[in-house]
Amino acid sequence: MSLTLITGPMGSQKSTYLICALDKASALTGARIMFLRHCDDPKTANQGRSISTNGKITFEFPQSVTMCFSRSVSAALTQSQTNPTHLFIDEIHFFDEEPTVHAILFAFKMGVAVFASGLKYDCYGAFFQTTLSVDSLASVRIATTGQCCISGCTSPSQHSALRDTKLTLAPTGKEVGGLEKYAPMCVEHFYGHLKENGIAAWPKPPPRVM
Numbered sequence: 134m135s136l137t138l139i140t141g142p143m144g145s146q147k148s149t150y151l152i153c154a155l156d157k158a159s160a161l162t163g164a165r166i167m168f169l170r171h172c173d174d175p176k177t178a179n180q181g182r183s184i185s186t187n188g189k190i191t192f193e194f195p196q197s198v199t200m201c202f203s204r205s206v207s208a209a210l211t212q213s214q215t216n217p218t219h220l221f222i223d224e225i226h227f228f229d230e231e232p233t234v235h236a237i238l239f240a241f242k243m244g245v246a247v248f249a250s251g252l253k254y255d256c257y258g259a260f261f262q263t264t265l266s267v268d269s270l271a272s273v274r275i276a277t278t279g280q281c282c283i284s285g286c287t288s289p290s291q292h293s294a295l296r297d298t299k300l301t302l303a304p305t306g307k308e309v310g311g312l313e314k315y316a317p318m319c320v321e322h323f324y325g326h327l328k329e330n331g332i333a334a335w336p337k338p339p340p341r342v343m
């Protein structure tokens with residue numbers, strides 16, 4: 134039983150890392166692999182057997198991999214006929230905190246090796262609760278960084294800022310999107326961006342409707 138957790142901001146190759154681990158595992162004899170993604174993840178819209186990360190790399194899932202699109206990690210584990218040896222969860226911050234923690238503990242009991250990737254911080258700089266709690270179960274933690282999107286900045290990105298700042302001023306709900314909606318920024322530029330736009334940073338502004 135083990136959990137490898139890959140966290141980082143938008144565009145920092147988290148999913149690429151996850152796919153590399155999946156590719157390695159799929160070469161193991163007797164491995165039964167499940168790849169899980171949340172229904173609300175925009176990448177789920179195209180439920181094919183290939184994915185592109187950051188619009189660059191396209192990965193073709195081997196036929197042996199069970200693709201699963203669900204709101205619940207435990208439902209994916211129990212309803213599938215796969216009985217996986219390896220479970221890969223993409224964008225784990227989409228899943229609800231408590232049931233996800235219990236589902237991963239259940240996977241441990243079943244002897245499943247779990248790999249998950251996800252955002253660590255939301256667009257206000259606050260922790261995603263699911264990622265934080267799942268981190269407490271991890272035996273291996275990988276932090277990815279990309280490049281700050283501010284021209285001329287050489288610092289690594291650590292945060293994902295909403296490009297449309299008006300969205301952050303009103304409780305509009307969870308803004309689901311990729312790099313077209315979120316800009317990867319270093320710590321300095323991210324907090325500067327919040328300040329310039331009058332956006333309250335961590336702790337969170339009024340609760341958003343999920």
Ligand SMILES: [Zn+2]
Pocket residue numbers: 281282283286287288318319320321322
């Ligand atoms: Zn920067």
